[in-house]
Amino acid sequence: MTHDASLHSDERFARGIRHHEAGELAAAAALYAELLTQYPHEISLLQRNIDVLMQLGRNEAVIPSLERLLELQPANVEAHYLLGMALLNTGRQTAAEARMRRALEYNPDFFAAHAVLSHIALPGEHYYHVLDQAHELLRPATYVEIGVETGASMKLARPPTRCVGIDPEPRIQFQFNATVRIFAMTSDDFFATRDLRQELDGRPVDMAFIDGLHLFEAALRDFINIERHATGDTVVFMHDCVPLDRPTSSRQRQTTFWSGDTWKIIPCLKRYRPDLGILTLAAPPTGLAVVWGLDPGSTVLGDNMQAILEEFVPLDYGYLGDAKFEMLNVTFDPWPQVLASIRGGAARGGSAAPSGTS
DSSP, X not given: OOOHHHHHTOHHHHHHHHHHHTTOHHHHHHHHHHHHTTXXXXXXXXXXXXXXXXXXTOHHHHHHHHHHHHHHOTTOHHHHHHHHHHHHHTTOHHHHHHHHHHHHHHOTTOHHHHHHHHHHHOOSOOHHHHHHHHHHHHOOSEEEEEOOTTSXXXXXXXTTOEEEEEOSSOOOOSOOSSEEEEEOSOHHHHHHHOOHHHHTTTOOOSEEXXXXXXXXXXXXXXXXXXXXXXXXXXXXXXXXXXXXXXXXXXXXXOSSSXXXXXXXXXXXXXXXXXXXXXXXXXXXXXXXXXXXXXXXXXXXXXXXXXXXXXXXXXXXXXXXXXXXXXXXXXXXXXXXXXXXXXXXXXXXXXXOOOTTBO
């Protein structure tokens, strides 16, 4: 039961709203707290109190109001999310994760909850930051990117790197620093009709980033095509290699937050190419695999393509079980430490990885 009429006739509520709207948040919070002792179940008061406390960053203080609001509105997705954030900001990660899962029960496509869960699962540096460090430390003469989209990752390349970007529908929103040529076509069409080495002025690929269709077989074809133009020193990054859960890693997109089944490339390479070095950095939101030790003369993947597709395309997310991080060679080491492992030739294929690997 509410006493909405009584609350809205209370002059203190009007004063609290005036303070709130004027940005005088502490004064508004004091009045709302006073009013809540008299009107503890008023939804409009609870919502205003939650808003002002969140703006003030008072995470501990806002929790009781959020819990009370959820007693009155159990399906309030935003309140579940805000409570999860408050719990996370006060160090209660397990409770925060449970609250985000609860929000997803009411709205399976609640992007913000998926994003928070991804950062809890993968607490490393964002994959853009890792790629930025990679360009800085590797200084590749040539760079190939499959899946350019807005150009947010391509802009990280530095001169004098020669860059080729491949995307069927690029929507460039950034100014590039390096020399970049964008090919508006699918990667399959590009490799069928273009000579990558020629586009790179006759040089092999030093560094590549595969972030295409979010489908296993597409990522596999892209890797095979990149490797043909690689050397033993080439480093390849692949995005979306740590799935968050089954709904967001389906082959048919069901959610805004989506990684597809690209993750299958890791167990595939571990099985068919144990000669490769493979690590997957815990870079949110969906992991960033790094592969090195490439062999441009290898035909193993192409020769076994049909068997590979029959084996890996049908795999369900449940295949990973409770050993997801181990099966995907996930490491929590920072990129400079991973780079030291690469240069030292450690952690090849499915063998032991650096100390931060789970």
